[in-house]
Amino acid sequence: xxxxxxxxxxxxxxxxxxxxxxxxxxxxxxxxxxxxxxxxxxxxxxxxxxxxxxxxxxxxxxxxxxxxxxxxxxxxxxxxxxxxxxxxxxxxxxxxxxxxxxxxxxxxxxxxxxxxxxxxxxxxxxxxxxxxxxxxxxxxxxxxxxxxxxxxxxxxxxxxxxxxxxxxxxxxxxxxxxxxxxxxxxxxxxxxxxxxxxxxxxxxxxxxxxxxxxxxxxxxxxxxxxxxxxxxxxxxxxxxxxxxxxxxxxxxxxxxxxxxxxxxxxxxxxxxxxxxxxxxxxxxxxxxxxxxxxxxxxxxxxxxxxxxxxxxxxxxxxxxxxxxxxxxxxxxxxxxxxxxxxxxxxxxxxxxxxxxxxx
Numbered sequence: 001x002x003x004x005x006x007x008x009x010x011x012x013x014x015x016x017x018x019x020x021x022x023x024x025x026x027x028x029x030x031x032x033x034x035x036x037x038x039x040x041x042x043x044x045x046x047x048x049x050x051x052x053x054x055x056x057x058x059x060x061x062x063x064x065x066x067x068x069x070x071x072x073x074x075x076x077x078x079x080x081x082x083x084x085x086x087x088x089x090x091x092x093x094x095x096x097x098x099x100x101x102x103x104x105x106x107x108x109x110x111x112x113x114x115x116x117x118x119x120x121x122x123x124x125x126x127x128x129x130x131x132x133x134x135x136x137x138x139x140x141x142x143x144x145x146x147x148x149x150x151x152x153x154x155x156x157x158x159x160x161x162x163x164x165x166x167x168x169x170x171x172x173x174x175x176x177x178x179x180x181x182x183x184x185x186x187x188x189x190x191x192x193x194x195x196x197x198x199x200x201x202x203x204x205x206x207x208x209x210x211x212x213x214x215x216x217x218x219x220x221x222x223x224x225x226x227x228x229x230x231x232x233x234x235x236x237x238x239x240x241x242x243x244x245x246x247x248x249x250x251x252x253x254x255x256x257x258x259x260x261x262x263x264x265x266x267x268x269x270x271x272x273x274x275x276x277x278x279x280x281x282x283x284x285x286x287x288x289x290x291x292x293x294x295x296x297x298x299x300x301x302x303x304x305x306x307x308x309x310x311x312x313x314x315x316x317x318x319x320x321x322x323x324x325x326x327x328x329x330x331x332x333x334x335x336x337x338x339x340x341x342x343x344x345x346x347x348x349x350x351x352x353x354x355x356x357x358x359x
Contacts, residue, residue: 030357032315041348042312043296047341050288050326050334054224056263058215060235060278062184062206063266069185070203074173075196076100078188083203085186089177095203096175096188110158117151124148181207184276208276211269213245215282216260224286225250231265232283235274243267243274247284285329293335297328299347301354309339310346310353318346320357 032040076098083095127144130136185204188194213233217225227250233243249264265282267274300323301308311319323338339345346353 030316030318032318032353036349036352037315039349040346040353042344043299043347045293045295045335045339045341045343045345047291048294048332048334050290050292051285051329051332052288053329054217054221054284054286056215056217056282056284058213058233058265058280058282060274060276060280061212061214062208062276063210063212066179066181066207066210067184068178068181068205069201070095070175070178070205071201072098072173072175072194072198074098074100075194075198076173078190078192078194079172081186081188081190083183083186085183087183089181089183089205091177091180093177094174095177095183098173098175098194100173106158106161110155110162113151113155113158117148117155120144120148120151175202177203177205179205179207181205184208206276208269208272208274211267211274211276213265213267213280213282215263215265215280216255216258217263219254219259219261222261225261225263225284226286229284229286232285233265233267234281234283235278237278238273241273292326293339293341294332295323295335295339295345296347297331297333299345299350300325300328300333301350303354308354310350311339312344312346318353318357320354 077100078096079099080097081095082097083089083093089095124141124144124147127136127141131138131141182205183203184206185201187200188202213231225247227247229247231245231247233245234241235243245265245267247263248266251262251264254261295309299309301310307323307325309321309323311321313319321338324336326334326336328334
């Protein structure tokens with residue numbers, strides 16, 4: 001009988017020694033090494049306003065205030081085109097040359113005006129000489145003076161027309177760039193015949209050191225958009241680069257077909273990476289109201305249908321904490337409950353710590 005009692009007590013002692021250790025003993029047993037301390041990153045829990053975002057589809061366009069369409073002032077045959085689409089040009093640079101009958105007629109008018117002026121001046125001198133010898137009246141001198149003034153006015157008019165048209169020699173009309181900028185539209189080729197009543201522009205010159213992004217806002221989201229909102233823009237050409245700008249205009253008229261409203265974002269085009277007609281994805285962020293605790297979105301661990309963060313107190317006291325995540329926006333996760341402002345969470349290599357503590 002005593003033997004059986006001793007056997008039972010021995011088994012109970014053995015079972016108790018094989019059971020799970022108290023939680024505080026496990027925590028004391030775990031400690032981050034110096035190597036792991038260098039590999040992790042700690043971030044403080046902060047309270048921030050709750051924000052949301054709108055994702056819009058848009059396109060890059062040139063600043064309309066920095067775009068000039070170049071029209072031909074005369075008709076004729078295009079003898080040369082000196083630039084191509086996308087070329088950078090300087091103000092006054094020759095874009096194209098047109099041989100024009102209108103220019104030839106203006107040259108004829110110029111020659112005629114100079115000839116008429118010479119004749120009028122000669123007649124005035126003759127009239128003045130005759131008046132001095134009493135062979136003519138002062139009335140004849142005054143009339144000759146008026147003819148000189150009339151001829152001078154016509155010669156001056158023709159000269160100003162030459163300046164406006166930029167007319168050179170041999171009946172050639174030169175199309176010149178009105179500003180520095182890029183050729184963003186070209187509608188002319190060599191040997192093209194241009195009518196004098198042509199209403200189409202030959203070139204469009206634009207300065208794209210600053211550009212616009214025009215994006216469409218659905219009718220249901222109009223109330224969320226306002227002037228001055230920060231905007232992030234991504235393009236297919238540079239998928240890993242985010243361009244920052246601000247909404248600087250909201251167009252009040254909706255498209256009757258899509259029921260969408262257009263907003264304009266102004267961007268500083270450093271490096272000239274953004275080109276007119278590029279497609280763009282626009283992200284606008286706005287405040288929903290209220291504030292919540294936030295942590296870096298990368299610090300949240302999703303496991304077994306729950307969200308966790310690793311709360312760091314010291315290298316031997318790290319807690320796996322379940323949290324209620326409202327949503328993640330960019331690199332920020334908004335947490336309803338589970339953590340408090342000021343606590344520290346592991347935001348880099350936290351999975352290594354999580355697995356070491358929970359496996």
